[in-house]
Amino acid sequence: xxxxxxxxxxxxxxxxxxxxxxxxxxxxxxxxxxxxxxxxxxxxxxxxxxxxxxxxxxxxxxxxxxxxxxxxxxxxxxxxxxxxxxxxxxxxxxxxxxxxxxxxxxxxxxxxxxxxxxxxxxxxxxxxxxxxxxxxxxxxxxxxxxxxxxxxxxxxxxxxxxxxxxxxxxxxxxxxxxxxxxxxxxxxxxxxxxxxxxxxxxxxxxxxxxxxxxxxxxxxxxxxxxxxxxxxxxxxxxxxxxxxxxxxxxxxxxxxxxxxxxxxxxxxxxxxxxxxxxxxxxxxxxxxxxxxxxxxxxxxx
Amino acid sequence: xxxxxxxxxxxxxxxxxxxxxxxxxxxxxxxxxxxxxxxxxxxxxxxxxxxxxxxxxxxxxxxxxxxxxxxxxxxxxxxxxxxxxxxxxxxxxxxxxxxxxxxxxxxxxxxxxxxxxxxxxxxxxxxxxxxxxxxxxxxxxxxxxxxxxxxxxxxxxxxxxxxxxxxxxxxxxxxxxxxxxxxxxxxxxxxxxxxxxxxxxxxxxxxxxxxxxxxxxxxxxxxxxxxxxxxxxxxxxxxxxxxxxxxxxxxxxxxxxxxxxxxxxxxxxxxxxxxxxxxxxxxxxxxxxxxxxxxxxxxxxxxxxxxxxxxxxxxxxxxxxxxxxxxxxxxxxxxxxxxxxxxxxxxxxxxxxxxxxxxxxxxxxxxxxxxxxxxxxxxxxxxxxxxxxxxxxxxxxxxxxxxxxxxxxxxxxxxxxxxxxxxxxxxxxxxxxxxxxxxxxxxxxxxxxxxxxxxxxxxxxxxxxxxxxxxxxxxxxxxxxxxxxxxxxxxxxxxxxxxxxxxxxxxxxxxxxxxxx
Numbered sequence: 001x002x003x004x005x006x007x008x009x010x011x012x013x014x015x016x017x018x019x020x021x022x023x024x025x026x027x028x029x030x031x032x033x034x035x036x037x038x039x040x041x042x043x044x045x046x047x048x049x050x051x052x053x054x055x056x057x058x059x060x061x062x063x064x065x066x067x068x069x070x071x072x073x074x075x076x077x078x079x080x081x082x083x084x085x086x087x088x089x090x091x092x093x094x095x096x097x098x099x100x101x102x103x104x105x106x107x108x109x110x111x112x113x114x115x116x117x118x119x120x121x122x123x124x125x126x127x128x129x130x131x132x133x134x135x136x137x138x139x140x141x142x143x144x145x146x147x148x149x150x151x152x153x154x155x156x157x158x159x160x161x162x163x164x165x166x167x168x169x170x171x172x173x174x175x176x177x178x179x180x181x182x183x184x185x186x187x188x189x190x191x192x193x194x195x196x197x198x199x200x201x202x203x204x205x206x207x208x209x210x211x212x213x214x215x216x217x218x219x220x221x222x223x224x225x226x227x228x229x230x231x232x233x234x235x236x237x238x239x240x241x242x243x244x245x246x247x248x249x250x251x252x253x254x255x256x257x258x259x260x261x262x263x264x265x266x267x268x269x270x271x272x273x274x275x276x277x278x279x280x281x282x283x284x285x286x287x288x289x290x291x292x293x294x295x296x297x298x299x300x301x
Numbered sequence: 302x303x304x305x306x307x308x309x310x311x312x313x314x315x316x317x318x319x320x321x322x323x324x325x326x327x328x329x330x331x332x333x334x335x336x337x338x339x340x341x342x343x344x345x346x347x348x349x350x351x352x353x354x355x356x357x358x359x360x361x362x363x364x365x366x367x368x369x370x371x372x373x374x375x376x377x378x379x380x381x382x383x384x385x386x387x388x389x390x391x392x393x394x395x396x397x398x399x400x401x402x403x404x405x406x407x408x409x410x411x412x413x414x415x416x417x418x419x420x421x422x423x424x425x426x427x428x429x430x431x432x433x434x435x436x437x438x439x440x441x442x443x444x445x446x447x448x449x450x451x452x453x454x455x456x457x458x459x460x461x462x463x464x465x466x467x468x469x470x471x472x473x474x475x476x477x478x479x480x481x482x483x484x485x486x487x488x489x490x491x492x493x494x495x496x497x498x499x500x501x502x503x504x505x506x507x508x509x510x511x512x513x514x515x516x517x518x519x520x521x522x523x524x525x526x527x528x529x530x531x532x533x534x535x536x537x538x539x540x541x542x543x544x545x546x547x548x549x550x551x552x553x554x555x556x557x558x559x560x561x562x563x564x565x566x567x568x569x570x571x572x573x574x575x576x577x578x579x580x581x582x583x584x585x586x587x588x589x590x591x592x593x594x595x596x597x598x599x600x601x602x603x604x605x606x607x608x609x610x611x612x613x614x615x616x617x618x619x620x621x622x623x624x625x626x627x628x629x630x631x632x633x634x635x636x637x638x639x640x641x642x643x644x645x646x647x648x649x650x651x652x653x654x655x656x657x658x659x660x661x662x663x664x665x666x667x668x669x670x671x672x673x674x675x676x677x678x679x680x681x682x683x684x685x686x687x688x689x690x691x692x693x694x695x696x697x698x699x700x701x702x703x704x705x706x707x708x709x710x711x712x713x714x715x716x717x718x719x720x721x722x723x724x725x726x727x728x729x730x731x732x733x734x735x736x737x738x739x740x741x742x743x744x745x746x747x748x749x750x751x752x753x754x755x756x757x758x759x760x761x762x763x764x765x766x767x768x769x770x771x772x773x774x775x776x777x778x779x780x781x782x783x784x785x786x787x788x789x790x791x792x793x794x795x796x797x798x799x800x801x802x803x804x805x806x807x808x809x810x811x812x813x814x815x816x817x818x
Contacts, residue, residue, distance in 0.1 A: 012307055012315040016406035023460070024413025027453035031417070034449050034519045056402075072475060076399035079471040087463050087505045094509030097542070098524065098535055106532035114602065123527070137528035147521075147529030230521035233530035240516065 010063075015056045022049035061267065061275065074274060081278040085285050088248070092289050095244065099237045099296065103130050107233075110136060131155055131301050135232035150235055151226035154217075155301035166217050167298045170210055171290065174249075177206035178287040181256070181280045189270050193263070200260045200276075203283070207253035214246050241297055248286045255279040305808050314409075317401035318808065319386045320704075325408050326383030327697070331773065333375030333415065334690075338766055340368035345728075345762035348755050351747055361745035362430035363422060369433025373551070374458055375415050377685065380693045381554040382407075382465050385493045387704065389469065391799035391806065392487045394478025394815045399471035403464050410461035417454040421447035432743060434544065437525035437536035441517045448518065452511045459504045466497035466504075473497075478798070480817035484575060487797050491578050492557030495585045499546045499553075502589070507543040510536065534599050541592035549588045552652075552684060553581060555692035556623060559645050561797070562699050563627050566642035567634030568794040573626040580619035580626075587616045597668045606665040613663040617656065624653055639792075640714030644695035647722050648687060655683025658733065673743075676736025682729045694721070694772060701776065702791040706805030707783030713775045720768035727761025 022045050029041025063069060069077075110119050111128035119126065123136035131153035137145035157165055184199035218239075221227040229239045259276040262268065268276055306312050306321065316322060343364050347355050356364070386404065390397055398404045422428040426445035429435065440448060473494045477486070486494075513536070516522040523529025525536045556577075564571045571577065594613040597606055627649050636642070658680040662671050671677060702708050731754040736742075740751045747755065790800045798817070802810045 010317050010401055012311070012317050013402045013405065014315050016402050017314045017409050019406050020409035020413055023410055023457045024417065027413070027457045028417055028450065031447075031450035031453045034515065035446050073399075075475050076471045079475055080400055080403075080467050083467045083470055083501055084463075087467075087501045090502050091505035091509055094506040094539060094542075098509075098513070098539060101535055101538060102530065102532060106535060107530060110527060110530070110532070119527075132530045135523075135528065135530050145528070147523050147526070228521075229516070230523075230529075233523050236516070236522035236524055236529065236531065240513075240522065 015052055015059065018048060018052040019056070022046070022052055061262070064272070064274070065267070077274055077278070081281060085281060088285065092241075092244070092292075095237070095241050096292060096296065099241065102233050102237065107132065131234040132232055133234070137232070147230065147232045148226075150221075150228075150231040153225075153227065153234060153301065154221070154238060154298055156299050166213060166220075167294060170213050170217075171294050173206050173210045173213065174287050174290050177203045177210070178284055180206065181283050185277070185280060188268060188273055188276070191270050193266070193268075196268070197260070197263050200256065200263055204253060204257050204260050207249060207256060207283075210249055211246065211253065214242070214249075238297060241293055245286065245289050245293055248289070252279065252283045252286050255282060315405070317397070317405055319390050319398045319401070319404065320806065320808065322398075322404050322408050323383045323386030323388075324704075326379045326386055326411075329408070329411055330376050330378075330380035330383060333371050333379065334769070335773075336419070337368050337371035337376050338769060340364045340371065341762060342766050344368060345759040347745060348747070349759040350756065351749055351752050353746060356745075358745040359427065359430065362432075362743070363428040365743050366429045366432055366435075367419070367422065370418065370429065371415070372685070373433060373547070374455075375411070377551050377689045377693070378462065379411060381493075381496075381551075381689075384489075384554065384558070384693070384696050384700075385465075385469055388700065388799060389472055389490055389493060390476070391802065391810055392490050392797055393473065393476060393481055394798050394811050394817065395472060395476035396809060396811045398468050399476055400468050404468050407461045407465040407468065410457050410464075414454045414458040414461065417450050418458075421445075421450050424450075434540060435514070436540070437514060437517070437533050440536075441514050441525055444518065449515070452515045455511045456508055459508050462500050462504045466500040469493055469497040470501070478811070478814040478817050484578065485817060487557075488560035488571065488574070488577055489554065489557035492553040492560075492581055495581050496550050496553045499550050499585055499588065503543040503546045503550075506539060510539040510543065513539070534596070537596050537599060538593065541595045542589075544595065545592040546585075546588040548681075548684070549584055551689050553584070555648070555689045556581065558692045558696040558699075559627060559648050562641045562645040562695055563630050563649075564796070565699075565792050565794040566639060566645070567631045567636050569630055569634045570796070571626070572629035572632075573622070576622055577626055580622040583619040584616060587612065587619070591616065594663055594665075594668075597665045598672050610663055610665040614660060617660055620656055624649060624656075639698075640709070640711060640718055641695040641699035643715065643718045643722075644691045644698070647718070648691045648695065651683055651687030651691070651725070655680055655688060658683065671736060673741055674736035675732040675740045675742055678742045679729045679732035679736060682732070686729070687725060691721075697776065699792075700799075701779060702786050703799060703804055703806055705780050705783070706785055706787065707779050708786050708791070709775050709779040709783055713771065713778075717768050717771045717775060720771065721765060724761050724764030724766075724768055728758050728765050729761070731755075731758045731761075 024045070026042055026045030026049060029039065029043070029045050033039045033042045107128040107130065108114070110123065111126055112119055113128070119136075123140055126136040126139045127134070131150070133149040133153065135145065135147045135149045137147040138149060154167065162168060180199050181203040184196050184203060187193075187195035187199055227235055227238070229235055256279050259279045262275060267273075306318070307315070313321065313325060316325075343356065344361065347353070347361055386398065389395075419428075424447045426447050428447060429440075429445070429451045431439035431444060435451075473486070473490055513522070513524040517524050517526065517531075523531040525531050525533045527533070560571055560577060591609060591613045593601060593605060593609040597609070601609075631646075638646075658676065662668055662677065662680060698709060698714055735751055735754050735758070738751065740747055787804055789802060789804055791804065792800075798815060799806070801815070
């Protein structure tokens with residue numbers, strides 16, 4: 001409920017129409033790019049979008065620093081970010097749900113379990129397993145199969161190889177970064193800007209390390225494990241889940257990096273640091289997603 | 302704060318005013334309604350007689366697909382977002398939406414998204430032809446190459462919905478006038494709050510579904526391909542996890558509108574306000590756990606069929622509570638039958654028919670007969686057209702005097718109502734018979750025994766289509782030269798903050814919040 005007697009309604013703005021144009025051009029460009037056309041439209045749209053977002057965020061920051069934002073508007077921004085993160089949760093829920101459905105229901109049924117489907121007519125001899133190393137396609141078509149399962153998978157390799165298992169280190173890095181970003185927040189609340197900058201810088205660094213490790217993992221998967229996007233449903237779910245997570249870590253790292261640079265400029269005070277707080281909530285969110293991935297994609301496989 | 306509207310086209314391109322943006326949404330949705338309606342006319346013209354007369358089956362498939370997509374995402378949803386923009390700030394005593402610039406962005410994405418979608422009709426390979434539910438593998442393995450534009454179009458349309466919903470939730474939770482507790486909010490605000498929650502929860506799932514399609518089509522993944530270990534049925538699960546809440550996203554704001562109009566013209570407060578709120582929330586909750594009742598024939602285990610059947614039937618309980626509340630509101634009221642009230646009463650009657658056919662479809666065993674037949678088409682047009690579109694039309698007549706300070710022509714409104722009502726029922730009631738007799742949906746041609754009802758249905762569709770031209774004529778005539786009205790309350794029985802401001806509503810309302818007792 002409102003407690004303020006005056007509202008701030010921004011003047012009309014050119015930003016949204018530029019953003020909408022950018023999105024429209026990007027959508028058209030992406031559509032033609034994926035089917036073999038040129039990437040020019042997509043890149044042009046992305047440029048418009050990047051320029052607009054930069055201007056938009058600068059404007060919002062300037063407005064806030066000029067003291068134009070009432071407590072009420074600040075609460076609206078908080079609601080906005082919270083519900084945006086909720087929408088992201090549902091996006092990941094969609095892919096986790098797909099993984100669950102395939103593992104628990106679809107594959108066993110494809111193998112004939114419960115007599116729900118007469119799959120033997122199409123996929124004679126298919127045996128469900130997870131990770132799915134031998135696709136139905138391979139069972140029937142052998143070397144001519146379009147979907148070839150991976151040579152190796154990313155599952156838990158056993159306790160003796162625990163410490164050379166990359167996902168474990170990724171987990172350590174990301175969980176640590178959740179702690180460091182929290183330390184940064186605590187430092188800011190205690191008016192200690194030096195510590196704030198230090199902890200936040202460390203968080204950005206950890207985010208970067210995670211991304212490098214994940215790139216390593218992907219390169220290894222493609223070059224040495226025969227595990228690609230096209231390796232049947234295991235490769236599909238593995239790369240889509242970890243890939244979207246990686247994309248979100250990239251976003252989060254950029255967001256935190258911007259907050260770090262803003263911190264160096266002295267933008268934040270102990271009670272007014274929404275940009276940083278929003279980025280840190282986002283960061284905690286990608287951490288939680290990673291814990292889900294670690295459990296359901298790596299460990300319980 | 303700006304004081305008045307800017308001049309020229311810039312007013313509409315750069316506006317941050319909730320009334321301007323509401324107007325944009327409403328006009329856009331009407332334009333899409335005419336476009337989707339044109340597709341429907343093409344469909345009904347082709348089905349006027351058996352055999353192929355006007356178009357090719359390939360184009361017929363594009364018409365059914367585009368009709369569904371344009372009506373759902375382009376006409377009905379934006380219409381209610383437009384109403385939300387116009388009305389929610391006025392109803393809760395707020396000066397504007399919580400995030401006005403994002404509000405503008407949410408709208409302006411739509412023309413880009415739908416231009417992209419519609420332009421595929423003119424591209425090589427034609428537009429989407431796999432039905433508005435775009436089931437894989439029709440939409441993946443067998444799709445025209447333009448499907449990629451469809452996918453990215455849906456992405457940005459979804460982004461628009463999510464941003465619009467975030468805005469509505471932030472507005473409702475954060476901008477209410479002092480004293481307006483949650484349980485004092487007008488029903489339209491309540492239904493939109495819950496709708497916005499549904500949208501934020503399921504639009505990302507739709508984004509996930511089209512992303513999986515994108516990857517399967519272009520990047521060799523096997524989400525929906527059993528050869529790689531995936532499952533085409535997975536698509537249906539993901540789609541309907543979005544799709545079932547989507548039908549409540551469409552109809553809940555319609556419930557809200559009706560809950561305003563019936564009390565006004567019955568001159569009684571809404572009967573059972575709090576039960577209305579709880580019923581709305583229950584429907585929203587149930588909408589998440591019933592999706593597979595659209596999939597009774599895909600080969601689910603019997604336990605799954607039974608669960609989804611019973612869970613679906615549960616929805617009848619809160620929905621019936623709403624219908625009884627509307628009827629109880631009218632009971633012993635001092636009722637007058639202005640155009641909005643006529644549409645509202647028709648809504649209650651016809652929506653209830655659509656609800657009952659929904660219950661029939663929910664019976665898993667009986668659905669074997671009804672599934673993918675014209676019975677389904679009749680069912681969902683009773684809830685989508687007589688539900689959402691009738692209530693949207695009622696809302697426009699009801700609030701138009703407040704918006705533009707002019708009264709519409711009542712006689713013309715009533716005539717339009719009766720033509721719509723009769724045309725609608727001639728169109729869709731016979732489709733129940735066609736479906737029960739075994740005519741499948743989405744077919745360009747049919748067996749001879751279906752000829753009579755199809756011809757009658759087509760005649761009804763042309764009547765209904767023509768009635769919309771009378772509607773747009775009445776609205777434009779009102780805006781240009783309707784009788785000026787100036788008292789804050791257009792309708793003597795109307796309650797709510799939007800009826801306390803001047804008529805026409807000033808460009809900025811509630812610069813200081815009103816006190817709600």
